[in-house]
Amino acid sequence: MSQQSAEQVLEVVLPGVVEPTGLELRRRARPVPARGQALVRVEATGVSFAEQQMRRAKYYDQPPFPFVPGYDLVGTVAEVGPGVDAALVGGRFAALTKIGGWTSHALVDVADLVPVPVGIDPVEAETLVVNGLTAWQMLHGVAKVTAGQMVLVHGANGGVGSTLVQLARLAGARVIGTASPRHHDAVRELGATPIDYRATDLSARVRALAPNGVDAVFDHVGGPGIVDSYRLLAPRGTLVAYGTASTRDQEGSSRLPVLKLFARLLWWNALPNGHRATFFNIWAGKRDAPKFRARLNRDLGAVLALLADGSLRPQVAARVPLAQVADAVALAESGTVTGKVVLVP
Ligand SMILES: NC(=O)c1ccc[n+]([C@@H]2O[C@H](COP(=O)([O-])OP(=O)(O)OC[C@H]3O[C@@H](n4cnc5c(N)ncnc54)[C@H](OP(=O)(O)O)[C@@H]3O)[C@@H](O)[C@H]2O)c1
Known part of the structure; x- marks a missing residue:
C-alpha cells in the first residue's frame, strides 16, 4: 500500500434516528479510486435541510441506516483511478452527492465533477452547489x-x-x-x-x-x-x-x-x-446520465461564474470543523441562520 493510501479518512456516520449529538465520527483507511473515479480531498461540505429530514428518517428516498450523509461538496482531486486523466490531480471541483459528502475524502465518478473557477474560496463555492x-x-x-x-x-x-x-x-x-x-x-x-x-x-x-x-x-x-x-x-x-x-x-x-x-x-x-x-426535483432525469450531467455542468457552471464575477454574494452562515458536526447541525436547525452552515474537514 502506498504512503498516500495509508492515510486515514475522517467521516461522519448517521447511525439511525438520533439527535445531532448522536452523529458518530469514524476513521477508516483512505479508499483507492476505481476506474473512472477520483478521490477528492474535501475542503467544504454543506449542511442542508435534507439532513434535518434524514436524521428523523423523514427524507423521501434516503438509504437505510447507517450511512454517511452530505448532499454536496467542494474539494481538490488527490488521486485518480485507472483510465482517468492524471492532469485532474490538484484541480478543484464541486459535486452533488445526495449522501456521502461529510467526509475528509470522497470517491466521486469523474463524470460527476464540475470545475470550480480558480481563485474562489471553496467554502463560498460550496454554498452554491x-x-x-x-x-x-x-x-x-x-x-x-x-x-x-x-x-x-x-x-x-x-x-x-x-x-x-x-x-x-x-x-x-x-x-x-x-x-x-x-x-x-x-x-x-x-x-x-x-x-x-x-x-x-x-x-x-x-x-x-x-x-x-x-x-x-x-x-x-x-x-x-x-x-x-x-x-x-x-x-x-x-x-x-x-x-x-x-x-x-x-x-x-x-x-x-x-x-x-x-x-x-x-x-x-x-x-x-x-x-x-x-x-421540482433536482434528480429528475438522472436516468439519462449524459443529459443530466450536461445540464448540471451548464447550470452549476453558470452559478459559479456569477460567484466568480461578484454578482452573487455567497451566504456562509458558519464554517464549522467536520469533527464538530453536532454543533453544525444544531446551528443549522436553530432557525437563527441566514444562508448555509458549511463543514470544513
Ligand atoms: N426538490 C429539490 O430538488 C430540492 C433541492 C434542494 C432543497 N430542497 C428543499 O429546499 C428547502 C430548503 O432547503 P435548504 O437546505 O435551503 O434549507 P435551510 O437552509 O435550512 O432553510 C430552510 C428555510 O425554511 C424555513 N423553514 C423551516 N421550517 C419551516 C416551516 N415549517 N415553515 C416555513 N418555513 C420554514 C427556514 O426559516 P427559519 O430560518 O426561520 O427557520 C429557512 O428559511 C428544503 O425543504 C429542502 O428539502 C429541495
Missing part, C-alpha cells in the same frame, strides 16, 4: 422568470431561498421573501421585501404588494399553506413546489406528505385557469 443548482433550475428552467415580474420566495433566508432571491433580482424580477422577523434585515439586504411567514394574514400582505398576484411562487413548505401559494398566482403564474418542510416533525410516513402534494398539483394542473403548478 445544491442551493445554486436548485435555485437556478427552478427560476430559469421551470418558472422562466423574466425582468419586471414579481415573485414570492418562501424561506428567503435559507440556503436555497437566499440564492433564489439573489438570482431573481439578477434576472430583473421584484421579490417578496417570507422569513422569520429576525431575518428581515438580511432578506432586505438581498433585495427582497420581507414578510413574516407565520403571519396569519400572509396572503393579504402579499396582495398589498402585488394586487394582481405574483408571477411565480417558490414553496418548500408544503402542507396546507401551499393552497395560499397557489391562490396568490397572477394569471399565467407558476407555482414551483420543491419540499414539504412543514411536515418534517410530523409522525408517520416520509413519503405521504410528498405524495399528497403531488396529487394536489396534478389536480390544479387539470384546471383550465392558465396557472401552472409543478414539483
Whole structure:
C-alpha cells in the first residue's frame, strides 16, 4: 500500500434516528479510486435541510441506516483511478452527492465533477452547489422568470431561498421573501421585501404588494399553506413546489406528505385557469446520465461564474470543523441562520 493510501479518512456516520449529538465520527483507511473515479480531498461540505429530514428518517428516498450523509461538496482531486486523466490531480471541483459528502475524502465518478473557477474560496463555492443548482433550475428552467415580474420566495433566508432571491433580482424580477422577523434585515439586504411567514394574514400582505398576484411562487413548505401559494398566482403564474418542510416533525410516513402534494398539483394542473403548478426535483432525469450531467455542468457552471464575477454574494452562515458536526447541525436547525452552515474537514 502506498504512503498516500495509508492515510486515514475522517467521516461522519448517521447511525439511525438520533439527535445531532448522536452523529458518530469514524476513521477508516483512505479508499483507492476505481476506474473512472477520483478521490477528492474535501475542503467544504454543506449542511442542508435534507439532513434535518434524514436524521428523523423523514427524507423521501434516503438509504437505510447507517450511512454517511452530505448532499454536496467542494474539494481538490488527490488521486485518480485507472483510465482517468492524471492532469485532474490538484484541480478543484464541486459535486452533488445526495449522501456521502461529510467526509475528509470522497470517491466521486469523474463524470460527476464540475470545475470550480480558480481563485474562489471553496467554502463560498460550496454554498452554491445544491442551493445554486436548485435555485437556478427552478427560476430559469421551470418558472422562466423574466425582468419586471414579481415573485414570492418562501424561506428567503435559507440556503436555497437566499440564492433564489439573489438570482431573481439578477434576472430583473421584484421579490417578496417570507422569513422569520429576525431575518428581515438580511432578506432586505438581498433585495427582497420581507414578510413574516407565520403571519396569519400572509396572503393579504402579499396582495398589498402585488394586487394582481405574483408571477411565480417558490414553496418548500408544503402542507396546507401551499393552497395560499397557489391562490396568490397572477394569471399565467407558476407555482414551483420543491419540499414539504412543514411536515418534517410530523409522525408517520416520509413519503405521504410528498405524495399528497403531488396529487394536489396534478389536480390544479387539470384546471383550465392558465396557472401552472409543478414539483421540482433536482434528480429528475438522472436516468439519462449524459443529459443530466450536461445540464448540471451548464447550470452549476453558470452559478459559479456569477460567484466568480461578484454578482452573487455567497451566504456562509458558519464554517464549522467536520469533527464538530453536532454543533453544525444544531446551528443549522436553530432557525437563527441566514444562508448555509458549511463543514470544513
Ligand atoms: N426538490 C429539490 O430538488 C430540492 C433541492 C434542494 C432543497 N430542497 C428543499 O429546499 C428547502 C430548503 O432547503 P435548504 O437546505 O435551503 O434549507 P435551510 O437552509 O435550512 O432553510 C430552510 C428555510 O425554511 C424555513 N423553514 C423551516 N421550517 C419551516 C416551516 N415549517 N415553515 C416555513 N418555513 C420554514 C427556514 O426559516 P427559519 O430560518 O426561520 O427557520 C429557512 O428559511 C428544503 O425543504 C429542502 O428539502 C429541495
